[in-house]
Structure formats: structure tokens, C-alpha cells
Amino acid sequence: LWPSDEDAIHEGIVSPVWGAPTPEKTAAFPRIPILGVTKASGEALRAALAQGPVRLRVHSRTDTGWRRVTLPVATVPGATPEYVLFSGHVDSWYLGATDNATGNVVTMEVARVMHAHRDRLRRGVRCAFWPGHSTGRYAGSSWYADQHWQDLYDHCVLHINCDSPGVQGATEYDPVTASAETADFGVALIKDLTGQSVGWERPVRAGDQSFWGAGVPSLFMGLSVRPKGQRWAVGGSGLAWWWHTEADTIDKVDPKVLHLDARIYLAAIYRFATEPVLPVRLEAAVAELDDAAAAISRDVDGRFDLAPVRDAVSRLRSAASAFDAAAAAFSVRSGAATDDRRLAAINRAHRDAVRALIQVGYTGGSPFDHDLAVPQLPLPALQEARDLGSLGPDTHETRLLHTRLIRQCNKVMHGLATAADALETALAVLKDG
Template sequence: MAKLTALENAVLKDVSPDELWNTTAYLSGIERVSGKEGEYRSVEWLAGKLKDYGIPYDIYEFDAYLSYPIRASLRVLSPEAKEIRAKTRSFGFPTPPQGLEGEVVFVESKVKGIGFQQLDNQYEGIDVKGKIVLTERGGPDGVLDAMRAGAIAHIHMWPSNEDVIHEMISTSVWGTPTPESAARIPSIPSISVNHESGEYIRRLCAQGPVRVRLTALTETRWAKEKMVVATVPGSEEPDKYFLVGGHLDSRYVGTTENATGNAAMLELARVLNLHRHELRRTVKVGWWVGHSYGRYAGSTWYCDTFFNDLRKNCVGYMDIDSPGVKGATVYDEMTCMMENWHIAEGAIRDVAGVPAKRERPPRAGDYSFYGPGLPSMFMLMGNRPTEERFAVGGSGLGWWWHTEYDTLEWADRDVLAQDTKIYALAILRVVQSPVLPYKHTPVADEMIETLRGIAAEVGGRFDFEPVFAALDALKQAAQAADAAIPNIPAEKAAAANKAILTVERTLIPINYTRCGAFDHDPAHFVPAMPLMDDARKLARLDANSNDYKFLLTRLVRSRNLILDQLAVATEALQSIAAL
């Protein structure tokens, strides 16, 4: 365990379990539905608390395209009659009032649950046109693939066996749609059933034709959003800031998804403000709205609106979701980029005294800041023990996630205090470092390993050697820069930080995005180095086909882009080593 600084000790000591619990309890009494009264009331309450603490804040208003699930029904018509419990989803297409009838087809998938883990050509060779799909693949990419395959409705059977139905969102569009992305908004109904009900229908399908009638009602419309962002000013580099964010809106009262996170954010703002005169850089805290009803509409709006400022001045991002869950003290799926994993891992070790395991950031949560190149850490916090986990996307992997049962009984005061201290320590270790403490050798290693895997699958169908050479140069420069950073004198820190941010702004978009810096990829699985990963398709295509040669052309252009950005990052790293 590292020795804590005086400021770190003081900040951790000032974290108040009482303040955390009082905020959690208050917000747990409000259904914080996006664009509605409960969310507005929560924004105003948070603003009032910030005012009481003497913390500057802004309340932003904007229009967001949101979708509210209302109700659904499902009835098996033949070979026997049975009513099935069901829920519709945000952005699921509504049926006519009389419902929709059709034959059900069960379609197997290697992807279970809500997706984001890998791609799946699920409907290849399977005719689902005019039929209703039943599947365990329930992510937005699964709904989109079913729609494109010609299915008339999508039924997701939950893969784990909890006797509840989770609220979900069907669209893959990240934030408010554009004319181009709007085509991906589902045009078919999408409903959920629990595992037991899904297995019942699946068994019927194995015996012969099954017909069902389903109804689904959603309200999809523009709504006025209000979003509060606090600013705790730094004293030495006030224009440079670390951004902390987490979603305010909830399904039902959403105690562990995400009232506990909102409480942690407010407490971080309060405690850091007590020590603002000692902070080197500013900390901003944003309570994102439109997360569950608009696919991260709030964080996406903030990224789009303040893109240039984020790119110029933001030194990092932390996402806070589902901390403080009862029994959730196993830190074995910690979302983090490679360059700051040592910071996150060290904070967990120094506060909780336990090891942690990293996962690469998925295309999920409010990770809306790949474009401006923000080194990012955390999403969900600790998990419950393995035997108490379910196939869900938060709440410590507890069964109550995104249901009406996510109430105060599942939060834990002591765990929330511990998690908040982990956040605080990680923030301080970025904000207080004269030279930003990011390590780029692990980033280069990850990219090299990724490209090796792609090249092995592609064989000799594409020339990766220029990229390997550029990555080798990047790694050499990163090793020299990482070794130099601890010894850079104070008068050269600004130059070093400018170069470090240049590295982040160039490497993050090519390592995490297909669309590049100025748009937002869909909420689908996105592999590492996605522009090069597309080369894997060559192994499945006829080398004489148009598809093969068209893809080769795009890969050459993608390689040019990657080589250009690697050269920029390498030059910036070399400049650090030369300081």
C-alpha cells in the first residue's frame, strides 16, 4: 500500500457516511424518470445542496429524444393458451392496440443478456422474415439485427433465472439521433420476459409451430431536460479539470442504480470543496440525465456541446454507477483504460486493501467521451460474491437491478463510504500530480497484442507491417516517456502535460472508436482498434468478390489514418523524454 499524502488523508477522513446515507435515502424516495417531475425535483434539490456548500454550479436545459415504456402483454395462442408476464422497452416500437400476432422462432446466440461483449452473426442462414424472434440475446445490437433480418418483433428471454423482468432500452443510437443514426431506431416491438417464461416458449418451439399475440405501448417524444454540473475550482491550474459523471435518472426509485452514485458524487463535491485551496486542478461533477430513457442523452449532449473545451482542458473522466451495494466488495470487473489502470487499482488497494481486476471499457454506460480523448476510469463499482450474481448491468450484479425492487434495503452505508473514498483517492492522484500520471507503455502493449490477434486471423490477406512498425516506435517512445515523467522539473510540467494530452487525444479515438472523434458509435460491441479489426472479415470473404476488394480499399484508408495518428502520438512522447 502506498503512503498517503496529508491532503489524501484529510480528504478521506472528511468523507461522511452520514451525508452519503442521507442523500441516498432522500433520492431513494423519488422516481427520477428522465424529463419528468421527479428528475426535475432531484436536479433542484442537488442544486440547493451545492448552494448550501458554496459550490458553483450550472443547470443546463436542452431537448432530448426520450422513450418511456408503458406496458406490454404476451399470450401464447397455440399449441396451447397461456398468459406470459412481459415488459416493453424504451424505444421498442408500439404495436397496434389490438396487438401483433405471429409465429415464434427461437434463435440461439453465443451472446447472452444485454450484449456489448462480442459480435454475433446470429441470423446468418436463418429465415425469420415475418416472424417473432425469441432469443437470449437482448442488447440493442440484437434488436437491430432481428429488425434487419425481417423479424416483426423481438422477445428477449433473460438468461439468468431471477423471477423479475428488468427494464431495458432497445435503441443502439448513442444520445439524440442524427439524420444518419435515426435509421437504427427500432421499428419493431421489443419486449422482455423472464427466463422461466422464455424456456416455456422455447420448449413449445422445439415441439412444433407456436403462435403468440403481443402488445407493446411506449411513448417516444422530445422532452425538456435539466442537468446540473458542479465546479470545484483548483488553485494552480484552474482551467484544467477532471470530470466526474454519473446518471441521475432511474428506473423506479433506483437506489443502487444510481442514487448511491449520486450521493457519492455530491459528497465528493462537498469534501473536495473543503480543500479547494489545496487542489492543483479543478474538478467538475455532472449528474447526467437521459441515461436510461435516451441512451446516455445527457452525457452525450455535454460532450457535443463542450467538445472543444473538453479536448483542450479536461485531463480525465470518471464514471460513477452503482457504488455502495450491500455485499458488493469484490472489485473484479473494474472498467478502466490501460493508461490509468495503475491509478484505479492503487486507489482500491490503498482504501479497501484488496486486489482488483480490470476490464476494457465496453461501449456502454456514460462512456461518451472517447471522441475528445479523455482517459477514463470506473463505471460499475464492486460486485457481490460470485454465487450471488445475475446477468444484469449494475447494482453489484444483484437481481433487483432496473426493477421496482431496487430500494434502500440493497444499499450499504459502509460500502458506500469505502467506494466514495476510492473515487476520491483516484481523483486526487490525477488532479494533484504536477505531471499527469498516465502510463503509455501499457497502451502500446495492448495495441500491439490486439494487432497480433487480428493479423493471425487474417493471415497474409492484408499488410499490417507498417502498423506494427509504427506501434513498435510508439512503444519505444512510451517507455522513454514513462521513465522520464517522474523526474520532469516543475518548470517543464506544462509542456509535458500538453504532450501527454496530445497522446491521449490521438490514441483513444483510434483504440476505441470506429466513427472517429466527432461522432458517437452505436451502443454495440466495439473491439480494440476497431478500424483494423474489420480486417478479420477478409478471412470469410471470397478474394475475388466485390465485398472483399471494397473492404481492402477501406482498410488501406483506415491504415493511413492510424499511421498518421500513431506518428503524432509518438512524436509527442518523444518530446516528453527530451524535456
């Protein structure tokens, strides 16, 4: 039953399988037909059911299979092999003017402007159009992540996703979508360019966020939205009622909103492509993990020992705080050359720490696989510890889960230690001058 009452039927994906399936994932595909209806039709059905059995005839046809699709990528190279990934989905429901033709327009404009200023780029800008966003549940972006995993890990400093900019009436920017270490940057940029004071939220497990396994941080997804009172329960088009319907036509685009949204994306990409030290704050990401570990610990109430994880988070938090301060001080003093030894140490530590932080903060399973498209909390690998409360103290099921949790703890602690080592090593280099 659709939660908001627009007289429009929305198309959408219903499978939780992220990208092309692997043998063990096929069981997660839905086995029953799923149809969209309006809230009014759904309520009428529900009322009829309250009176007794209802017979309903449903016609549905599901089309599945392996398809060859086109995935255009264009790179404006920078002075180093590092790059910012700027992407948006190219497939749409019906005309898809605001979801996502406007996003594709912004992507092409970003490529044009970055190319015009290519002599100033320290890092490259890679623009990609993802196919299979809805029909393949991020099949394009996850294919790209699978094919280019090591390159993404080694060189991609940030993923900015561009979905549904420039929507009529979309004048608000609260909250900004960002992974924690980029949130301060995103909030300040919105303030600079729109005058609005906004909060931020962690990206949900949706919207072509296929790069967390490779440890790539994320900024923005959708951007401008309609004001409260003019929003519907939809997932794009600035929260307008025409999302994923036949009515998503070009008259729903506002060129002024599109222009401002494009400037925001451009400014963010340009700064990440040009600033010697990346404008991120690592301690913010560690703080999110710290809070998550504390919350799980509280709920688990002694059934599982999370003290080693919390100690590891604590060590990393001290290192991140000292490193952020040192990196910011270095950044203020220097117009550093790309071959500066201290700058290289800072950027290398940033990369190694951010990779581990994103993997620990955003992946429950293997970083070389893709978790299902279901709601996810920070520190997903350890969230299952909460289930111990509903199992008996010494049952077979408890031991099975306990075994998995030990392994998940090892993965998390390895990530935390890797990040702390990287930051402490860089701090030692910076101290030497």
C-alpha cells in the first residue's frame, strides 16, 4: 500500500539483489508477482478484505535474463592517477526528465567544464552513465565496481552520484547525503552556494552506491528537494509525485534549480580534484563507528564481548583527531607541489584510512561482493550481535551466531588497525618535517 496519496502509480524495482546475481543470491529474488497500486485502490482492497474473502484477478509478466547494455565512461585526466568519480544512472522509467535526464545533463556539463580547466586538475574526473539502475538494481555500477575494483581502491578519492537534480519546486537542500568524513565539506558547500544551513544524513543502501566495497567515500546522491508539505513518499525527482511515472516530462524541470544544482556538483568536484589535501575529516567517520559500537554493546548487554572492538575504535579515534589537525595545518601552509614528501604521506594515509573506514562502516559481507539492497546501520558486520538476545544462552543457534560474530569482529578490528597504522605512520613523517 503506497504511503502517500498521489493519483499516480509508480514503477520500481522490488528485488534486493544488488547487481548481477551470484549462485547463492538467486534465492533472494521475489517469487510472487508484485504490483504497484495507488493508496486509494489499496485502501479499497483492504476495506473489502475486512468484510471477508476477496477474489482478485492479476495479470503480470516478469522479464528476466542476461543483457548486453552500454555503459559510457569519460575521463578528464589530472596530474596524478587519482580521480573523482562522478556518476548517474542513464536508464529511466518512461521519459524520466527529472529522473534522470537532468542528472545526465549535469554530468555532461561537468565533463565539459572540467575539460576546459584540465590544466588545473591534480586529480582526474571520471564521468559515468550507469545502465540497469532500476531494471537491474544497480547492475551497471556494480559491474563497473567488479571490473575496476583495484583501480577504484588505488585511485578513486570520492564518488559523487547525481540523481534527479533541477526539479520544479525543489528549493531545499536539507539534509545533505554524505558519508561522515565528507559531511562537513558538503554542509559548508551548501551554505556557501545556497545560504541554507543544513544537516546531513548517511547514504542509504541504494542509488548506485556500489563502491563501498572498494572503500570509496560518498558525497551527495539526490540534491535539491521540494519543501516539507510538498513532498511525497517517493525515492527521487526531488520527492515530487511524478517520480517513476509517465508524468515525469520536461515541463517538470526548472532551469534555475538545475543551474544551482549543477554549480554545487561542479564546485564539489573541482575542489576534490584540485586541493592538495583532500577536504575530509576522518574523525567524523570514526565517531560514527564509536557511536554504533556503543549502541550495539548496550543492546547486547554482556552476551558478546565488544570491548576489543571499542578499544580499537578508541585508538583510531585519537589517531584520526591528531591526523585531521596535522593535515589541516599542512593544507593551510602549503601550496604544495604534487611531489612533496609530506603531502604524499598525508594523501597515502588518507586513502588507506578511508578505505578501511568505509569498508568497516558500510559493508557487512565481503568487500569484493555487494551486500543486499536492504536498510543498513553503521558497522553492519556486527549488527547481528543484537540477535543473541532472542536466542537461548547456550543453544546450538547461539554458538553458530557466536562463531560468525567472532569472524566479523576480526574483520572489523583488522580494518580499524589498518586505518590507525596508516595515520600513525603519516603523523611520524609529518613530525620529522
